[in-house]
Each structure stands twice: as C-alpha cells, then as structure tokens.
Amino acid sequence: MISAAASLTEDQWIEVLYNRFRIEVSQDRRPALHRAIGAYAQSIGEDNESLLAKALSRQLSAENWSKIIHLATNHETRFFRNRAIIDQLCNYAETFARPRVLSVGCSTGEEPYSIAIALAERGLANFKVHGIDVSEDCIAAASEGIYKASEAIPSRYVKEVTNGHLRFYDWLKDFVTFSQHNVMSDRPIGFTNPSVIVTQNMLIYYRKEARHRILEGLALGLPIGGYLITGPSEDAGWKSTDLQRLPVPTASVFKRTQ
Ligand SMILES: C[S@@+](CC[C@H](N)C(=O)[O-])C[C@H]1O[C@@H](n2cnc3c(N)ncnc32)[C@H](O)[C@@H]1O
Structure with missing residues (x-):
C-alpha cells in the first residue's frame, strides 16, 4: 500500500513533468516511474522528496532532467517493428529525387536504421533519415549505432564489434542522423x-488533445506533397484542412495538399 506522502510526491512529479515539458505519464506507469525516480535520486545522493523539491524550485541541472525524462518515457522498439509501414513509407519516399525522412520518437535508433536499410534495399543512394527523441540517452545510443545481433538486420550492413554486438557500416550510418528534440516544445525541429x-508508438502515450497538437506541429514542417504517417488510429481522429487523409488500411497517412 502506497503511503499518502509517496502518493503526493508521485502526483507532484507527474505535474512538474507536464508543466515543464508537457510530458504525459499514463496512470498505470506512474508507480513504476515513482520508484525509478527514487532509485535515480539515491544514485546521486538524494531522495525522492529532496529531488522533487529541487525540481519544483528549478534547481535541477539539465543532466538531472534528461535522466528523469528518460525514465518518464517508454522506449520499447525493435528493427522493422512494422514492416507494412516501412514499405509504405518507402513507396512515398521513392517518389522524391532526394528523399528526406524524419522519424519522430525514434528511441534508440532501430526505426531510422530500418528505414535506411529498406531504402538502400530499393537501390536508393540519395536519401537522408533523421531520428529525433526527447531522451538524450536514446539519442546517444542511436548515434553510436551499436546493437545486439538480430536476424532482422541483413548482415551486409553491419560488422561485429564485440561479443554478439553489431555496428552499422559507416556508409549506412552516413545516411542517418539524430538529434534530441521534444515535440511538445515550440522549438523548431532541426x-x-x-x-x-x-x-509510431509515441502518440499512444499522449491524450487525444496532445496527439492532435503534436500532429499539427509536425504538419507545419511538411512541404506541399510531403507525407505524414502514424500507426493505425494513433492519430486519434486528427483532421487538417491542409492535409488529405489517404485511404491506407495499414497506417494513418496524410499528404500535404496546400
Ligand atoms: C515506444 S518508443 C517507439 C520507438 C519507435 N518509434 C518504434 O515504433 O519502435 C516511443 C519513443 O517516443 C519518445 N518520446 C515520447 N515523448 C516524446 C516527445 N515529447 N518528443 C520526442 N520524443 C518523445 C520516447 O522517448 C520513446 O523513445
């Protein structure tokens, strides 16, 4: 049974994460987040309450916040997680002379690298894939490009570095870049x-209003003719006057028409 004091701290963390970063944490993940923040606090010589007090009085460093945001978000991912969406994305990308693909909420990079491999498999050599994520830890891992060996990665793209770990060849890495970015902020994406x-699998952690706000923001950066893709129904019924919804059964797809 959680004490009243712990429950209050938990609520305050949720509030401060929302107020400062617009990060939403679903009800079922809150106790685990609270415990994880407690463990992190201990590792830096604090306790949950003293860390929260610093957060509320704006005394936390960017590094502290970066760790807490990492703990507050779910980073589950894998190579070629949704093959149908990657194939669809490649169909659209192929229609551009120099395709530029942005993967939003890219976690540790498996999605952007899967896209790069899929485009390379189609014989494209003139593309860029950029991954963004709110978690600095994820972006650091993605930029390194070292992964546990996986049958999903064709061997011609990787070399073995240490026991059971693979690193993408530089020629493939050159197609892929990463940067830390919070899509709930007003900062433009680089x-x-x-x-x-x-x-994919990012909007699901936000409520409907936040999902719509994120999609609105992403759509703003899309040139005429550009595509915006989310997992099926992740858009939560979002509509835009400037983007047309395309009839694709395996994903929610929008195309900027004006
Ligand atoms: C569950 S992972 C999905 C990864 C990948 N897209 C996939 O489908 O396998 C969701 C990612 O979204 C990121 N994320 C959550 N909120 C974000 C935000 N406001 N801005 C940028 N990234 C965010 C998380 O850090 C996490 O790495």
Missing part, C-alpha cells in the same frame, strides 16, 4: 523539408 514524417 531537420527541414522532410519528404516523409513517420511517428
């Missing part, structure tokens, strides 16, 4: 003119 934006 990757302009995307041909295709894809966001």
Whole structure:
C-alpha cells in the first residue's frame, strides 16, 4: 500500500513533468516511474522528496532532467517493428529525387536504421533519415549505432564489434542522423523539408488533445506533397484542412495538399 506522502510526491512529479515539458505519464506507469525516480535520486545522493523539491524550485541541472525524462518515457522498439509501414513509407519516399525522412520518437535508433536499410534495399543512394527523441540517452545510443545481433538486420550492413554486438557500416550510418528534440516544445525541429514524417508508438502515450497538437506541429514542417504517417488510429481522429487523409488500411497517412 502506497503511503499518502509517496502518493503526493508521485502526483507532484507527474505535474512538474507536464508543466515543464508537457510530458504525459499514463496512470498505470506512474508507480513504476515513482520508484525509478527514487532509485535515480539515491544514485546521486538524494531522495525522492529532496529531488522533487529541487525540481519544483528549478534547481535541477539539465543532466538531472534528461535522466528523469528518460525514465518518464517508454522506449520499447525493435528493427522493422512494422514492416507494412516501412514499405509504405518507402513507396512515398521513392517518389522524391532526394528523399528526406524524419522519424519522430525514434528511441534508440532501430526505426531510422530500418528505414535506411529498406531504402538502400530499393537501390536508393540519395536519401537522408533523421531520428529525433526527447531522451538524450536514446539519442546517444542511436548515434553510436551499436546493437545486439538480430536476424532482422541483413548482415551486409553491419560488422561485429564485440561479443554478439553489431555496428552499422559507416556508409549506412552516413545516411542517418539524430538529434534530441521534444515535440511538445515550440522549438523548431532541426531537420527541414522532410519528404516523409513517420511517428509510431509515441502518440499512444499522449491524450487525444496532445496527439492532435503534436500532429499539427509536425504538419507545419511538411512541404506541399510531403507525407505524414502514424500507426493505425494513433492519430486519434486528427483532421487538417491542409492535409488529405489517404485511404491506407495499414497506417494513418496524410499528404500535404496546400
Ligand atoms: C515506444 S518508443 C517507439 C520507438 C519507435 N518509434 C518504434 O515504433 O519502435 C516511443 C519513443 O517516443 C519518445 N518520446 C515520447 N515523448 C516524446 C516527445 N515529447 N518528443 C520526442 N520524443 C518523445 C520516447 O522517448 C520513446 O523513445
């Protein structure tokens, strides 16, 4: 049974994360987040309450916040997690002379690398894939490009580095870049003119209003003719006057028409 004091601290963390970063944490993940923040607090010589007090009085460093945001978000991912969406994305990307693909909520990079492999498999050599994520830890891991061996990664793209770990060859890594970015902030994304934006398994952690706000923000950066793709129904019924919803059964797809 959780004490009243612990429950109050938990609520306050949720509030401060929302107020400062607009990060939403679903009800079922809150106790685990509270415990994880407690463990992190201990590792830096604090306790949950003293860390929260610093957060509330704006005394936490950017590094502290970065760790807490990482703990507050779910980073589950894998290579070629949704093959149908990647194939669809490649169909659209192929129609551009120099495709620029933006992967939003890219976690540790498996999605952007899967897209790069899929585009390379189609013989494309003139593309860019950029991954963004709110978690600095994820972006650091993605930029390193070292992964546990997986049958999903064709061997011609990787070399073995240490026991059971693979690293993408530099020629493939050169197609893929990453940067830390919170899509709930008003800061512009440092990757302009995307041909295709894809966001999968990220919107599901936000309420409907936040999902719509994120999609609105992403759509703003899309040039005419560009595509915005989310997992099926992740858009929560979002509509835009400037983007047309395309009839694709395996994903929610929008195309900027004006
Ligand atoms: C469950 S992972 C999905 C990864 C990948 N897209 C996939 O489908 O396998 C969701 C990712 O979204 C990121 N994320 C959550 N909120 C975000 C935000 N406001 N801005 C940018 N990234 C965010 C999380 O850090 C996490 O790495």
